[in-house]
Amino acid sequence: GQSLEQPSEVTAVEGAIVQINCTYQTSGFYGLSWYQQHDGGAPTFLSYNALDGLEETGRFSSFLSRSDSYGYLLLQELQMKDSASYFCAVGPGTYKYIFGTGTRLKVLA
Amino acid sequence: NAGVTQTPKFQVLKTGQSMTLQCAQDMNHNSMYWYRQDPGMGLRLIYYSASEGTTDKGEVPNGYNVSRLNKREFSLRLESAAPSQTSVYFCASTFTGNTIYFGEGSWLTVV
Numbered sequence: 145g146q147s148l149e150q151p152s153e154v155t156a157v158e159g160a161i162v163q164i165n166c167t168y169q170t171s172g173f174y175g176l177s178w179y180q181q182h183d184g185g186a187p188t189f190l191s192y193n194a195l196d197g198l199e200e201t202g203r204f205s206s207f208l209s210r211s212d213s214y215g216y217l218l219l220q221e222l223q224m225k226d227s228a229s230y231f232c233a234v235g236p237g238t239y240k241y242i243f244g245t246g247t248r249l250k251v252l253a
Numbered sequence: 254n255a256g257v258t259q260t261p262k263f264q265v266l267k268t269g270q271s272m273t274l275q276c277a278q279d280m281n282h283n284s285m286y287w288y289r290q291d292p293g294m295g296l297r298l299i300y301y302s303a304s305e306g307t308t309d310k311g312e313v314p315n316g317y318n319v320s321r322l323n324k325r326e327f328s329l330r331l332e333s334a335a336p337s338q339t340s341v342y343f344c345a346s347t348f349t350g351n352t353i354y355f356g357e358g359s360w361l362t363v364v
Contacts, residue, residue, distance in 0.1 A: 146312075152293075175351050177351060177352070177353070179353075185357075185358075186343060186355040186356060186358055187296065187343070187353075187355050188355070189352045189353065189354070192351040192352065194351065231295060233296075233353070235351075239284045239301060239303035240298065240301055240303075240309070240311070241286070241298070241353060242298060242312065243288070243295045243296035243297070244295055245293065245294060245295035246295045246296075
């Protein structure tokens with residue numbers, strides 16, 4: 145079957161750097177995406193990796209290693225507004241995207 | 254630009270009742286999805302439609318049916334609602350697959 149594993153919760157202080165890991169097991173692979181979701185809101189797209197390596201978008205970076213079936217999201221200069229849930233998602237088929245169970249990030253002042 | 258619009262936002266159903274969740278997108282996307290989200294379970298794919306005229310089962314399709322009415326609209330139907338279907342439902346769409354756009358969610362309670 146398909147599975148994605150993420151830590152359930154991560155806590156960090158404002159201004160710090162935090163890394164959220166994602167390991168996946170899927171029958172196929174068409175890229176790893178990351179989404180942010182605030183309580184009561186909809187998931188919103190953050191980052192996408194189709195190839196191995198690091199993608200940087202402002203304070204957020206995402207990394208992928210296809211040989212290890214592993215990726216991570218790196219958040220720098222944490223702000224209170226970054227408190228949210230973060231989901232990794234994998235496309236085992238070109239149009240079929242499966243999500244992880246999510247990591248709840250708490251940013252402390 | 255409205256993006257992905259889904260209705261209703263909130264609904265309470267009695268066990269055994271039926272209802273349809275409506276979803277429309279105005280971004281000319283080919284692919285559309287229905288996910289459900291339960292506490293601690295993340296987003297689970299119910300059904301998806303890779304393109305107009307096609308639909309496929311996702312991870313948790315039992316108890317649901319879908320219709321891709323046209324390129325813009327993708328509806329989800331619960332024929333006989335059960336308490337286990339109490340959840341938040343998200344409709345989503347994408348053009349390339351690497352960026353998925355979500356609707357605001359529909360909170361469904363089955364009593």
